[in-house]
Amino acid sequence: MGYSETQSQLAMRPLNDLRPGDRxxxxxxxGERGFRRRLMEMGFxxxxxxxxxxxxxxxxxxxxxxxxxxxxxxxxxxxxxxxEPPR
Amino acid sequence: MSSAPAGPRADRRARVAIAxxxxxxxxxxxxxxxxxxxxxxxxxxxxxxxxxxxLQLQKSGAIDLIDVPGTYSLSARSREEELAIQAxxxxxxxxxxxxxxVVADATQLSRNLYFxxxxxxLGLPCVIALNMTDMLAERGLEVDARALEGExxxxxxxxxxxxxxxxxxxxxxxxxxxxxxxxxxxxRHTALESAELAEDVLxxxxxxxxxxxxxxxxxxxxxxxxxxLSLEEHDELADVPPPMRACVRxxxxxxAAAGRTIDAEIIQARYAWIxxxxxxxxxxxxxxxxxxxxxxxxxxxxxxxxxxIFLLLMGIVFQSxxxxxxxxxxxxxxVFDALADWMRGALPAGLGREFLTEGLIAGVGSVLVFLPQIxxxxxxxxxxxxxxxxxxxxxxxxxxxxxxxxSGRAFVPMISGYACAVPAILxxxxxxxxxxxxxxxxxxxxxxxxxxxxxxxxxxxxLFPPSAVFGxxxxxxxxxxxxxxxxxxxxxxxxxxLSRTLFKAKTPPLILELPPYRMPHWPSVLRMMWQRSRAFxxxxxxxxxxxxxxxxxxxxxxxxxxxxxxxxxxRTALVAKGESHSELDAREAAENMRHSFGGEVGHxxxxxxxxxxxxxxxxxxxxxxxxxxxxxxTTLGVVYGAGGDVDEESATLRSKIKAESxxxxxxxxxxxxxxxxxxxxxxxxxxxSTLAAVKRETQSxxxxxFLFAYMGVLAWVASxxxxxxxxxxxxx
Numbered sequence: 001m002g003y004s005e006t007q008s009q010l011a012m013r014p015l016n017d018l019r020p021g022d023r024x025x026x027x028x029x030x031g032e033r034g035f036r037r038r039l040m041e042m043g044f045x046x047x048x049x050x051x052x053x054x055x056x057x058x059x060x061x062x063x064x065x066x067x068x069x070x071x072x073x074x075x076x077x078x079x080x081x082x083x084e085p086p087r
Numbered sequence: 088m089s090s091a092p093a094g095p096r097a098d099r100r101a102r103v104a105i106a107x108x109x110x111x112x113x114x115x116x117x118x119x120x121x122x123x124x125x126x127x128x129x130x131x132x133x134x135x136x137x138x139x140x141x142l143q144l145q146k147s148g149a150i151d152l153i154d155v156p157g158t159y160s161l162s163a164r165s166r167e168e169e170l171a172i173q174a175x176x177x178x179x180x181x182x183x184x185x186x187x188x189v190v191a192d193a194t195q196l197s198r199n200l201y202f203x204x205x206x207x208x209l210g211l212p213c214v215i216a217l218n219m220t221d222m223l224a225e226r227g228l229e230v231d232a233r234a235l236e237g238e239x240x241x242x243x244x245x246x247x248x249x250x251x252x253x254x255x256x257x258x259x260x261x262x263x264x265x266x267x268x269x270x271x272x273x274x275r276h277t278a279l280e281s282a283e284l285a286e287d288v289l290x291x292x293x294x295x296x297x298x299x300x301x302x303x304x305x306x307x308x309x310x311x312x313x314x315x316l317s318l319e320e321h322d323e324l325a326d327v328p329p330p331m332r333a334c335v336r337x338x339x340x341x342x343a344a345a346g347r348t349i350d351a352e353i354i355q356a357r358y359a360w361i362x363x364x365x366x367x368x369x370x371x372x373x374x375x376x377x378x379x380x381x382x383x384x385x386x387x388x389x390x391x392x393x394x395x396i397f398l399l400l401m402g403i404v405f406q407s408x409x410x411x412x413x414x415x416x417x418x419x420x421x422v423f424d425a426l427a428d429w430m431r432g433a434l435p436a437g438l439g440r441e442f443l444t445e446g447l448i449a450g451v452g453s454v455l456v457f458l459p460q461i462x463x464x465x466x467x468x469x470x471x472x473x474x475x476x477x478x479x480x481x482x483x484x485x486x487x488x489x490x491x492x493x494s495g496r497a498f499v500p501m502i503s504g505y506a507c508a509v510p511a512i513l514x515x516x517x518x519x520x521x522x523x524x525x526x527x528x529x530x531x532x533x534x535x536x537x538x539x540x541x542x543x544x545x546x547x548x549x550l551f552p553p554s555a556v557f558g559x560x561x562x563x564x565x566x567x568x569x570x571x572x573x574x575x576x577x578x579x580x581x582x583x584x585l586s587r588t589l590f591k592a593k594t595p596p597l598i599l600e601l602p603p604y605r606m607p608h609w610p611s612v613l614r615m616m617w618q619r620s621r622a623f624x625x626x627x628x629x630x631x632x633x634x635x636x637x638x639x640x641x642x643x644x645x646x647x648x649x650x651x652x653x654x655x656x657x658r659t660a661l662v663a664k665g666e667s668h669s670e671l672d673a674r675e676a677a678e679n680m681r682h683s684f685g686g687e688v689g690h691x692x693x694x695x696x697x698x699x700x701x702x703x704x705x706x707x708x709x710x711x712x713x714x715x716x717x718x719x720x721t722t723l724g725v726v727y728g729a730g731g732d733v734d735e736e737s738a739t740l741r742s743k744i745k746a747e748s749x750x751x752x753x754x755x756x757x758x759x760x761x762x763x764x765x766x767x768x769x770x771x772x773x774x775x776s777t778l779a780a781v782k783r784e785t786q787s788x789x790x791x792x793f794l795f796a797y798m799g800v801l802a803w804v805a806s807x808x809x810x811x812x813x814x815x816x817x818x819x
Contacts, residue, residue, distance in 0.1 A: 033350065034164055035596040037316070040354040041160040042598070043198050053381065054388060061482055063388070063601060068195045068226070070380070072482055072599040 015081040016062075018052040025049050030080035043067040044081070100141075101150045101265050102182060104174055106206065107190035108199055109157035110475070110602035112218045112248030115611050116190055117154040119251055120258065136516075136622070137170065144258065147265040153184070159198070161205045162317035164598075165519035169323055176209060176299075176310070179326045186212045186265050188257070193220045193230050193245075194603075196369055200361045201354075204276055207239065208309040212268045214260045215243040221250070222603075226378065227371060234368040240274045249608055275305065277356045283345070284352050287338045288312055294331040315339070316353045380475075380603040387479055397483050401502060404467045412506075415459035423452030438646075442639065450635030453715050454628040458620065460537065461510040464503050465619045468514055469612040471499070475602045477517070482599060489594060491579050492586020494518065497527045501578065504534030505571075510623055512780040519595075525785055526590045529794055530582045532777050535574035535769060538716040542768050543570050545720050545735035549744045550761035566765075574769045577801075623780075630779035635714045642685040642711060642722065650678060676725050685710045699767060699806040700760040702749065712773045719768070759818045763810040771802035 012027055026048050029039050043066055044050070053063040053070060060075040073081075105120075107113040118125075121140025138154040155174045156167040163169040177183025187206050191199035206213055217232055236243040242260040246253025291311035292304075300307040318327060318335050342349045387393045427444040434440040471477040481495035488495050496518045503511035511531045515524045547563050554562055586592075654675040661668040680686055689706030696706055704726045711722030720740070724733035727743040747755040772778065778791040785791075 029351075031596060034162075034319070035598065037162055037350045037354070038159065038164055038598055040351060041162065041201060043201070043358065045355060045358055054384070061485055061597075061599075063384075063482075067197050069198060070601040070603075072478075072597070072601055074485070074597050077596040 012082040013085055015050070015052075015064075015078045015083055016075055018050075018055075018083065020052050020055055023049055023051045024083040024086070026081060027084050028082040030082070031077060035077065036080070039081075042069065042071065050083075101147055101185040102153060103150050103186045103188060103261060103265070104153045104155050104184035105188045105190065106155040106171060106175055106202075107157060107216075108159055108192060108195075108202055110600065111157070111190045111192040111199065113157060113190040114154060115248035115608050116216060116218065116246070116254070116257075117152065118611050118614055119248065119254055121152055136618075137174070138618075142258075144262040144265070146262050150261075150265070158202070160202055161313055163322065164595075166323065166521055167519075172317070173324070173326075175206060175211070176313070178299075178324065184211065185268055186214065186261060188214050188216055188261060190216045190218050190248075193217050194222055194226055194228065196230065197358070197361050197365055200365075201357055203239065204357050204360065205313070207241070207274070207276065208312065210303055210306040210309060212264050213241045214257070214264050215239065215241060216253075216257050217243055217245045218248050220245045221247050221252070229370040231368040231370070238364055238367060239276070249605075277360045281347075281352060283342070283347060284349065284356075287315060287342065287349065290338055291315055291331065291334050294328065294334045296328055296331075312353060315349055378603065380601075383604055384479070384601065387476075388482060393479075394483055397480060404464075404502070407463060407467075412459040412463055416456050419456050419458070420452065423448055423455075438643075441643070446636050446639035450632045450639075450714075453635055453718070454624065454631045457507050457509070458624070460506045461620050461623050462616055464506055464510050464514070465616040466612065468499060468503075468517075469615045470607050472517070472615075473605075473607040473612050475604045478599060478601050482601065485597060485599075491582040492590065492594075493527060493582055494520075494523050494594075494597070495599075497523060500527055501531060501534060504531040504536060504578070507536050507538070508532045508534070508774065508777045509780045510619070512777065512784055513619055513623060515784070522590055522592055525790060526582065526585055528781050528784060529585060529790065529797075530578045532772050532774065532794065532798060533574055533578035533581055533770065535571050536716075536774075538774070539570075539574075539768050541717045541720050541735040542712075543567060543765055545723075545740070545744075546761045546765055548735065549741040550756055550758050570765055570769060573766070577770060581797075581801075631715065631776045634775040635718075638685070638711060638714045638718070640684075641688075642680055642683050642707070642725075644683055646679070647682060650675075650682070654678075673725075677727065680707060680722075680725050695803075698811065699803065700757075700763045700810040701767075702755055704747070704755075705764065709767075709773065712768075713775055715776070716768060716773055757818075759810060759813040762813070763806045766809050767802045767806040769802075770798055770805055772798035 015026075018024060025046075026044060027046050029036050029044050029046070031039075048066060051065040053065050055062045055075070061072050062075055062078055063070055063072045064078075065071075105113060105117050117138065117140065120142060125138050125140040137156070140152045140154075142150050142152055144150055153174060156171045158168040158171040161172050161175065163172055173179070174181045175184065175187060189199075189203050189206055191203060193199075203213070203215060215235070217230065217235070220230060220232075223230055230245075232243045232245050242264055244253055244257045244260050246257050288308055288311045291314055292307045295307045295310045295314075299310055314327070314331060314335050315338065318324070318332060339349055387396060427448045430444050430448070431440065434443070468477075471480065477496075477499070480499060483495070484498040485495035488497050493501075497515070500511050500514040500518075503514050508531050511534070512528050515527045515531075518524045518527065543566075547566050551562055551566060556562060556565065654671065658668045658671055661671060685707050686703075688710050689703040692706045692709075693701075693703040696709070701709075704723075707726050708719045708723045712719035720735050721733060723744070724737070724740050727740065727747065733740045744756050745754070749755055772795050778795060781791045781794055782788060
C-alpha cells in the first residue's frame with residue numbers, strides 16, 4: 001500500500017505521454033488537496049488502470065476512462081498524474 | 088460497542104434521505120416514489136432547492152423522503168455537495184435521517200461502493216438501490232446482488248429508475264429496514280492500515296461532540312475519519328466545533344511532517360476493501376463491446392464537427408426562445424388585454440377601474456408573459472442535463488469560458504440571458520462554485536434580454552431610415568444586430584474584468600464526468616421544467632407584480648382636483664357637441680403623468696441625464712422602465728399623449744417622438760440621442776425582477792446593490808461617451 005516519492009520518481013512518466021486508446025497503471029496522483037482527494041475518491045489510485053479516450057478536444061481537455069467512468073481533465077492539471085513506465 | 092437507537096419515534100415521521108453519486112438516476116427514483124407529493128424543503132440559509140416528498144408505508148406509516156443533492160463522496164467540492172453531507176450526517180440545519188437509501192449505478196460499481204462505505208461507516212441504517220442493472224449486459228458485466236448484500240450486511244435491491252422495475256421491492260426494503268432500525272448494528276468494513284492513522288482517528292474522535300456521536304463509539308470513529316479527510320480551512324461547515332477543527336489540523340500537520348498523507352491512507356483503505364471484494368459480486372465478460380456513448384462522443388466532442396453541432400443546437404435554442412415562444416406570448420398578452428377590455432366595459436369609470444385594468448391586470452400579465460420563454464428554456468436545460476449533453480457542453484466551452492474567468496458550465500446560463508435574465512440566473516444552480524455562480528449572475532443581466540427588444544424596435548423604427556448601406560444591408564437590421572453584439576461583448580468584458588479584480592481566484596482544477604448518453608426520462612424533465620418555472624413565478628412574480636403596482640401609483644398620483652374638473656368640463660362640452668374626446672383623454676393622461684411623483688422624479692433626474700441627451704420626459708420613461716424595460720414604450724406613449732395603449736410598432740407614437748422638440752425648437756430625438764438611449768438600455772439594470780432573483784440566489788443584499796450600481800455607472804458612462812463624443816465629431 002502507498003508509494004514512496006523517491007522510488008517512483010525514478011521510473012515515472014506523466015499521464016500526458018499517453019496516446020488515445022493507450023492503457024497504463026497510475027503510480028502517483030498529485031495536485032492540490034481537493035483535486036487529488038476527489039480524484040482518489042473517484043478511484044484514481046496508484047495501481048489503477050486508466051485509458052486515454054481522447055486528447056484532441058477543444059482547448060486542452062483530455063478524456064480518461066477509469067473504473068468504467070469517463071472523466072475529463074485539463075491537460076495542464078493532468079500533469080500531476082503519473083503512470084508506470086511502459087513494459 | 089453500542090449503538091443508539093436511530094429508529095423512528097412514535098411522535099414524528101421517519102426521515103429517509105435518498106443519496107448517491109451524480110448521474111445515478113437518484114432523482115428519477117425519488118420522483119417515481121413520491122409522484123406529485125413533493126415540496127421544496129425549507130432550511131435556513133440553504134439556497135439549493137432540496138425536494139421532499141411524503142410516502143405511506145405499510146409498517147412504518149407516513150415517512151418523509153428527502154432528495155439529497157448528488158455527491159461523489161462526503162468530502163465536498165461544491166456547495167451542493169456540502170449540503171449533501173449535512174443532510175446525510177444530520178448536521179444543522181438538517182435532522183439526522185433514520186435511513187439512507189443509497190442509489191448506486193451498477194455499471195460503475197466500485198466508485199459507487201466507495202460512497203456506500205462512507206455512509207455505512209456513519210452507522211446509519213441503509214438500503215442500496217442498485218440502479219441500471221438492465222444496462223450491465225451491454226457493457227459485458229454481470230452483478231450478483233445477493234453476494235453484495237451478504238458482504239455489505241444491508242439490503243440491496245436491484246431496480247431500474249427508467250422503467251420503474253424493482254421499485255415496489257425497494258419500498259418494501261425501506262419499510263422493513265425502518266421497522267428494524269432500532270436493532271440496527273453497524274458493521275465495519277474497512278480496516279485502517281497503519282497504527283499511526285488509528286491514533287489520529289482516536290485523537291479526533293475524542294473531540295466529536297455528543298450530539299453528533301449520540302453515544303455511539305462507532306459513529307464517533309466514523310465522524311473522526313470523515314473530519315480528517317474532509318475538513319478544510321475554508322469550508323462552509325459552520326457547525327463543526329473549533330476544538331475538532333484544531334485537532335484535525337494538528338494531526339494532519341504532524342502526519343505531513345512524518346511524510347504521511349492521511350487523505351491517501353483513508354481513501355486507499357476503502358478501495359482496498361472494494362478491490363478485494365469486487366470480484367465476488369461483479370463478473371466481467373471477456374470481450375467488452377465498445378460503448379455506444381464513446382461512438383457518439385467521437386462526433387459530438389470532435390473539435391470541428393462537435394463544436395459546429397453545439398453551436399447549431401444553441402442557435403436552435405436561441406431562435407426558439409424568440410420565435411416559437413412569441414405566438415404564446417402574444418396569446419397571453421391578448422388574453423390579458425381582453426380581460427382589461429371586459430373590465431372597462433363592466434366597471435364604472437374611475438380610479439378603481441384604472442388601477443384594476445392598467446395596474447393590476449397589466450402587472451399580472453407582465454409576469455405571465457415571460458412564462459413561455461421560461462418553460463422553454465428549462466425544457467432545453469432539462470433535456471441537456473437528462474441526456475448527458477450538458478457535461479459535453481461544459482467540455483466544449485471550458486477553454487473559451489476560462490479565458491474570461493468562468494467555467495464551461497456558465498455558458499448555458501449566459502446565453503439564456505438573451506431570453507430573460509431571471510430564468511438565466513436560476514439556471515446558474517448547475518454550477519459548482521458559489522464564486523462562479525455569483526460572477527455569472529452579475530454578468531447575465533448585460534446580455535440583451537427580450538424585454539429590450541421593443542425599446543430597440545421603437546427607437547430604431549422611429550429615428551433611423553429604412554435605407555441600406557452598400558446597397559443591400561438594411562441600416563435598421565444592422566443596428567439591431569449591432570446592439571446584440573455590443574451587449575454580448577460588454578458581458579464578456581465585464582466577466583473578464585470582474586474575474587480579475589473582485590472575483591480574483593485561482594481557477595479550480597476541472598474534474599468533469601462525461602456520463603453515458605441515455606434517452607431522456609420525460610416525466611422527470613417535465614417535472615423539473617415545471618418546478619423551476621414555478622419557482623420563478625413565486626419568487627420573481629411577486630416582486631414584479633408589486634413593482635408594477637407601485638409604479639402605477641407613482642405615475643398616477645398625486646391627483647389635482649382643479650385639473651380633473653377642468654378636463655371633465657371640456658369632456659362634457661365635447662360629448663354635448665357629439666365629438667370624440669379620445670384626444671382630450673390622451674392629453675389628460677399626459678398632464679396627469681407630468682405632474683405625478685414619477686414626473687417629479689423625471690424632472691429631478693434631468694440634470695443627471697441631460698449630458699446623455701435625455702430630457703425629463705425620457706426620464707419618466709426610465710422610471711417606468713424599472714417595472715420591466717418594455718414598460719418604457721407604454722410610459723412614453725402616455726407622456727407624449729399617444730395614449731397608454733401603444734406598442735413599439737405604433738405609428739402615432741413614432742411620429743410623436745419624431746415631432747418632439749426642445750425649448751429652442753430643435754428635435755429632442757436625433758439618431759445620436761436614439762443611439763445613446765439604446766446603449767443606456769443595453770447596459771443599465773432597469774429590472775426589479777433581476778435584482779430580486781439575485782437577492783434570492785445570493786441570500787444577500789450586497790450583490791443586487793452592486794449589480795445595480797455597476798451596471799448603472801457603466802450605462803451612464805457609455806451613453807455619455809457616445810452622446811458627447813458624437814456631438815464632438817459633429818453629429819447632431
